[in-house]
Amino acid sequence: MASGPRVCRTIAEFRAACDEGRAGGGRLGFVPTMGALHTGHLELVKAARRYADRVAVSIFVNPTQFGPNEDFGKYPRNLERDVELLRTVGADLVLSPSADEMYPAGEKTRVRVAELSQHLCGPFRPGHFEGVATVVTKLFAIAGPCTAVFGRKDYQQLKIIERLARDLLLPVRVVGHPTVRDADGLALSSRNAYLSSEERGRALAIPRALRAAGLLFRAGERGVRALIDPVRAALTEAGLAPDYAELADADELFPLGVDAQVGDRALIAVAAFCGTTRLIDNLVLGEDALPEVS
Ligand code: AMP
Secondary structure: OOOOOEEEOOHHHHHHHHHHHHHOOOOEEEEEEOOOOOHHHHHHHHHHHHHOOEEEEEEOOOHHHOOOOOOOOOOOOOHHHHHHHHHHOOOOEEEOOOHHHHOOOOOOOOOOOOOOOOOOOHHHOOOHHHHHHHHHHHHHHHHOOOEEEEEHHHHHHHHHHHHHHHHOOOOOEEEEEOOOEOOOOOEOOHHHHHOOHHHHHHHOHHHHHHHHHHHHHHOOOOEHHHHHHHHHHHHHHOOOEEEEEEEEOOOOOOEOOOOOEOOOOEEEEEEEEEOOEEEEEEEEEOOOOOOOOO
């Protein structure tokens, strides 16, 4: 049986362990997470292994990316279970730092990626992407990974991290991994644990609507209104409360006007409340495989 990953509770210990791995010429892969791990996270670890000799995972519920009325307090935390899951996919190192160490007293620095952070989820979660960009920059500085793997489930986050790595000249390759879904099509998320079974059934309207839009696109539809209106209607019909359902530029994330035509590639992104749980999902038309739904 594979032995479990080494769990570091301090930045110094983790940094030394990462340095040790690289000193022998080993490539380090890195997967930042907030814990409450599921198969989606484990697939990222397996993907990181393909680029690296050792794989490190951070587990940190980052306070600065939560708004005052969001779920920071109730976000699920279970380090022991997470470490056991990481053992099954052969992760080598885990960083589980304290918030006090990640944000030393008197800290004043934030990383902001302009424009990309202002679209889609930006207006609904003020400060969220600044919190994400800041913590990921810190984690990159601590781990010094050659490759870091992020999920396309959080597509806006992925684009922001790609951009910050490029703009700050960070020596890390940022890799996006396809969204991992349950058998019924729902994108895996730590927040799915909040859903009642009735809500979970209704949440399936999201992957179904994305699939339907993907099929329309495949059949040749290029009108923004014709592609997005049925998505919005399907969400509302299922009793979900969308923050937004948008067609957007797949690289710069700005919304496409309803009277526009999409090109070869476009992002459909959705954020919707199912009860009190906020779910997000997306599909890059012309690029992603369509969700398989039940
Ligand atoms: P989180 O712990 O939710 O912050 O996510 C940590 C990483 O896992 C991020 O890069 C997410 O995009 C990724 N991730 C979360 N859910 C999925 C999923 N269903 N499929 C692929 N990647 C995911």
